[in-house]
Amino acid sequence: MSTVKDPETSGVKTDEAPRVPTETSFAAEALKMSGKSEEEVRRMGAVDTADDQVEEMFAKRYQTANSPAHRAVWEAVAPVDLFGFGEPVVAPSDAATKVMEDSLDVVRAHKRAGTLMDENQKISKEVLDDLGKAGYWGLLIANEYGGSASSFLQFARFLTRMATVDPTIAGLASVHGCIGAVDPIVTFGNDEQKKRLLPLLGSGQRLSAFALTEPGAGSDLTALKTIAHLDGDDYVVNGEKLFITNVTPGRMIGLVCLIEDKPAVLIVELPEEENEHFKLNKYGLWALKHTHNQGFWFKDFRVPKENLLEAGKGDGLTIAYHGLNRGRVALCANAAGTMRGMMVDMIPWAQFRVTYSEAIAKRELVQRRLGELAGLITACDALTDWCGNLLDMGYRGEMECVVAKIFGSEAQKHAAIELHMKTHGGRSFLHGHVFGDNVHEFLAPCIYEGEGEMLGMAFFKSLVKQHGRQFFEPIGKALQKLGVKQPNPANPAHAWALKGPLMEYSKWYVGSKMKSRPTPQLPKLDAANRKHVEFALDFLHQSAYETSGAMRTHQLKLADRQCRMAEISHRIQTGIVMLCTSLYAGRSDNELVRTAGDVACEQMKNELLGKRPTDAFYKKITKLGAALCENEFPGTAEIEAPAIMMSYEK
Numbered sequence: 001m002s003t004v005k006d007p008e009t010s011g012v013k014t015d016e017a018p019r020v021p022t023e024t025s026f027a028a029e030a031l032k033m034s035g036k037s038e039e040e041v042r043r044m045g046a047v048d049t050a051d052d053q054v055e056e057m058f059a060k061r062y063q064t065a066n067s068p069a070h071r072a073v074w075e076a077v078a079p080v081d082l083f084g085f086g087e088p089v090v091a092p093s094d095a096a097t098k099v100m101e102d103s104l105d106v107v108r109a110h111k112r113a114g115t116l117m118d119e120n121q122k123i124s125k126e127v128l129d130d131l132g133k134a135g136y137w138g139l140l141i142a143n144e145y146g147g148s149a150s151s152f153l154q155f156a157r158f159l160t161r162m163a164t165v166d167p168t169i170a171g172l173a174s175v176h177g178c179i180g181a182v183d184p185i186v187t188f189g190n191d192e193q194k195k196r197l198l199p200l201l202g203s204g205q206r207l208s209a210f211a212l213t214e215p216g217a218g219s220d221l222t223a224l225k226t227i228a229h230l231d232g233d234d235y236v237v238n239g240e241k242l243f244i245t246n247v248t249p250g251r252m253i254g255l256v257c258l259i260e261d262k263p264a265v266l267i268v269e270l271p272e273e274e275n276e277h278f279k280l281n282k283y284g285l286w287a288l289k290h291t292h293n294q295g296f297w298f299k300d301f302r303v304p305k306e307n308l309l310e311a312g313k314g315d316g317l318t319i320a321y322h323g324l325n326r327g328r329v330a331l332c333a334n335a336a337g338t339m340r341g342m343m344v345d346m347i348p349w350a351q352f353r354v355t356y357s358e359a360i361a362k363r364e365l366v367q368r369r370l371g372e373l374a375g376l377i378t379a380c381d382a383l384t385d386w387c388g389n390l391l392d393m394g395y396r397g398e399m400e401c402v403v404a405k406i407f408g409s410e411a412q413k414h415a416a417i418e419l420h421m422k423t424h425g426g427r428s429f430l431h432g433h434v435f436g437d438n439v440h441e442f443l444a445p446c447i448y449e450g451e452g453e454m455l456g457m458a459f460f461k462s463l464v465k466q467h468g469r470q471f472f473e474p475i476g477k478a479l480q481k482l483g484v485k486q487p488n489p490a491n492p493a494h495a496w497a498l499k500g501p502l503m504e505y506s507k508w509y510v511g512s513k514m515k516s517r518p519t520p521q522l523p524k525l526d527a528a529n530r531k532h533v534e535f536a537l538d539f540l541h542q543s544a545y546e547t548s549g550a551m552r553t554h555q556l557k558l559a560d561r562q563c564r565m566a567e568i569s570h571r572i573q574t575g576i577v578m579l580c581t582s583l584y585a586g587r588s589d590n591e592l593v594r595t596a597g598d599v600a601c602e603q604m605k606n607e608l609l610g611k612r613p614t615d616a617f618y619k620k621i622t623k624l625g626a627a628l629c630e631n632e633f634p635g636t637a638e639i640e641a642p643a644i645m646m647s648y649e650k
Helices: 025-033 038-055 068-074 094-113 125-134 152-165 167-179 182-188 191-203 316-352 364-393 398-429 434-446 452-482 492-514 527-560 562-586 591-609 615-630
Strands: 208-211 227-231 234-245 252-259 262-269 278-281 293-304
Touching: 038 316, 068 398, 068 452, 068 527, 068 562, 094 125, 094 152, 152 167, 152 316, 152 364, 167 182, 167 208, 167 316, 167 434, 182 191, 182 262, 182 316, 191 252, 208 234, 234 252, 234 262, 252 316, 262 293, 262 316, 316 364, 316 398, 316 434, 316 615, 364 398, 364 562, 364 591, 364 615, 398 434, 398 452, 398 562, 452 492, 452 527, 452 562, 492 527, 527 562, 527 591, 562 591, 591 615
Parallel strands: 208 252, 227 252
Antiparallel strands: 227 234, 234 293, 252 262, 278 293
């Protein structure tokens, strides 16, 4: 590993190999005691180890236990300053700004000329090449390798803008730069690999993908079957990959495979044509229809041994885990742009469509939908800014990026079905309609970079990890020593063995409950959003007791209580989104954004409390919807509204 960052000022510390945490025998024994098989224990342990290895790449202050999401739950005073930033922590790159504007011009020009797609309705090679000339593919690559060194926040905000022009092209920037070969080489590549490979990626001469998924390996990353073995100066690869976006002959991929039974990543430069060693597996796929999403297989395919990425004392899973976070934020940024497109499509239709002598733009239901859509967009903007800044600061951002991915993808799905489609009615399903032509694109992000509920459980696991090690692992070790799974309070031996661990837990619980909580320092906010900030802070603090209670109740069986974990995780994520959104909207100088943040947070608060909307809320959200029909929402001015279909004006 070669990228070096000061551990006091940024996250990644790669001047020395990451220390691999020693997996305690207790962790394995605890899984066995909970009824897991030897094989399941081995596989789950491998994933936990990879997660720990990624964690150890970051200076302690930027690790998960010190992240804002974790601290907001477990500490008495949440780090409010880490949930909302007035200015970017890394100054935007002037070179990247020019690249971004030029890239937008390229896509707009091709869109006007009708040359965005080729004869197969894929983004055309001419568009990809023109974007390469503009510098699009090198945004996240350093200047010395031919890139423009964008900060991640600058890049993420730009993806929202590009998504208003074409979401697929915005998505390709993320595939290439975040989860493709760029991030693994930037983070784990040695100097020779960077000098040799990054200029090819930055120029667009080699577009990239990341090949992890296999027919039997998706959420279970330990089920890999693609194997490489060293033969002279080459690795010889055999295996099959599936659902790989951006893969086609001539591209560069980060390939996750097994080398000596351990996960590894090889950078593979695909041949210009299929041959006996490399074949594509083509299939019909409704989503991603404008990109090349295909499977492929290798048979005795040779890769130079110098293309192996080194992960210190980690392995290929470490590299895979590291690269996903940026892609998750990019999904949220893309959703913010895509939903702006929905808004611009809804408003002219609502003003055109008349029922019972009144345009539906005057109807409460449509106004409510527009107001709700503005709230979802504002929340996605807030999460994009929050996570982009955290990653630029050097935080690992695992929990925060999961929140952004889940919320962004679910918001886009909800907006598409409940707001956009229902407003357009039957015309939604016409060929050429924004919804009908893109419904799969709107829904599929719920699966990308990890299915939402599965990621929600990963969020929960990260949330409870330190608390479990501090208070529940000593209890488990005491029970293990006694040879029992459940303690018997009436048994003196059990009570004596557990007195120490239980005393420590009691001191935390009672002390936390009894301790007065200082009022956090809040920035200047409008009154409505300030109340939401205060509610969210209190809710997140109280959720620590609910989370710990679930750990007490289910003990070693908690890992199997997926429904409960997912439910608690969702509630805490909602509190975090509410906190970010209210801090972001409350400081905006745009009244539409402030109100949109307010209505979004009130909806989230009602969900958390199980309350029905009040008449005052409906008045506020419909007033916002009416205002959106008369005033441009930020970020929508340059979007061209699609033509109204079947207007029957003739």
